[in-house]
Amino acid sequence: MSAARKVVVLISGSGSNLQALIDAQNTPALPNTRIALVFSNRKAAYGLTRATQANPPIPTSYLALQPYLKANLGKTRADYDVEVARVVLRENPDLIILAGWMHIFGEGFLDLAYGLKPLEEGEEPRTPVSVINLHPALPGAFDGANAIERAFEAFQKGEITQTGVMVHRVVKDVDRGEPLIVKEVPITKGEPIEAFEEKLHKVEHEIIVQAAARVLEEAKPQRVRAYL
Numbered sequence: 497m498s499a500a501r502k503v504v505v506l507i508s509g510s511g512s513n514l515q516a517l518i519d520a521q522n523t524p525a526l527p528n529t530r531i532a533l534v535f536s537n538r539k540a541a542y543g544l545t546r547a548t549q550a551n552p553p554i555p556t557s558y559l560a561l562q563p564y565l566k567a568n569l570g571k572t573r574a575d576y577d578v579e580v581a582r583v584v585l586r587e588n589p590d591l592i593i594l595a596g597w598m599h600i601f602g603e604g605f606l607d608l609a610y611g612l613k614p615l616e617e618g619e620e621p622r623t624p625v626s627v628i629n630l631h632p633a634l635p636g637a638f639d640g641a642n643a644i645e646r647a648f649e650a651f652q653k654g655e656i657t658q659t660g661v662m663v664h665r666v667v668k669d670v671d672r673g674e675p676l677i678v679k680e681v682p683i684t685k686g687e688p689i690e691a692f693e694e695k696l697h698k699v700e701h702e703i704i705v706q707a708a709a710r711v712l713e714e715a716k717p718q719r720v721r722a723y724l
């Protein structure tokens with residue numbers, strides 16, 4: 497059997513979608529695949545605990561943005577993105593998954609991940625690595641943060657009739673990358689948001705594994721002209 501495909505997962509919170517990926521490793525849903533690193537921008541993210549408690553344990557790393565900027569090193573948000581890319585790409589992943597990663601990436605990360613710039617001066621640009629994101633809304637509906645709450649409120653107000661979740665490729669324009677898997681999630685008038693969220697997260701846990709398996713089966717992208 498060929499070497500296991502390596503995935504790096506980026507999180508900021510509870511990590512229930514990370515847990516779905518952990519549980520799917522080396523099963524028919526996600527064969528011959530291992531999570532090589534879980535990276536967070538929040539030290540307290542419970543997903544880091546999930547990784548540490550996995551069997552076998554999954555290496556973790558974190559780098560918070562604010563302390564990085566405040567360290568009086570003259571660092572910028574772009575420098576942060578480059579540093580995150582360095583840590584992540586050092587694993588030579590076949591796929592990078594944003595699973596509740598609550599930081600908007602600039603070109604600092606994306607240029608490196610997509611092989612448009614070399615990691616080190618004088619290096620050859622790397623083979624592009626696919627980057628995908630899980631978003632709890634339908635394409636073009638509720639881009640950005642707090643999408644679940646916004647969609648739920650819009651439905652209760654009669655402004656929308658449906659909502660759902662998707663996994664999409666990551667481009668600079670937030671949540672506007674090519675949708676890979678899109679699933680509607682039923683929502684009913686008057687239902688508590690907690691009940692709706694439970695349904696939604698169950699669908700997320702399925703599509704994030706399906707999307708990872710699908711992208712890992714794609715031929716490796718040789719070169720990308722642009723991801724914008």
Ligand SMILES: Nc1nc2c(c(=O)[nH]1)N[C@@H](CN(C=O)c1ccc(C(=O)N[C@@H](CCC(=O)O)C(=O)O)cc1)CN2
Pocket residue numbers: 594597598599600601602629630631632639640641665666667668669670671672673
């Ligand atoms: N360049 C891209 N970066 C990211 C994408 C993307 O499609 N392109 N997806 C997001 C994930 N995401 C929605 O799916 C998302 C996450 C966070 C935010 C946001 O407003 N973040 C704030 C900070 C919020 C916080 O720290 O709680 C920010 O970065 O200023 C919007 C959308 C991941 N990155």
Ligand SMILES: NCC(=O)N[C@@H]1O[C@H](COP(=O)([O-])[O-])[C@@H](O)[C@H]1O
Pocket residue numbers: 507508509510511512513514543595596597598630631632640641642643700
């Ligand atoms: N814009 C990105 C976004 O809102 N992502 C959302 O964060 C949650 C993470 O849950 P988890 O930490 O339990 O996996 C998920 O609902 C995911 O769709």
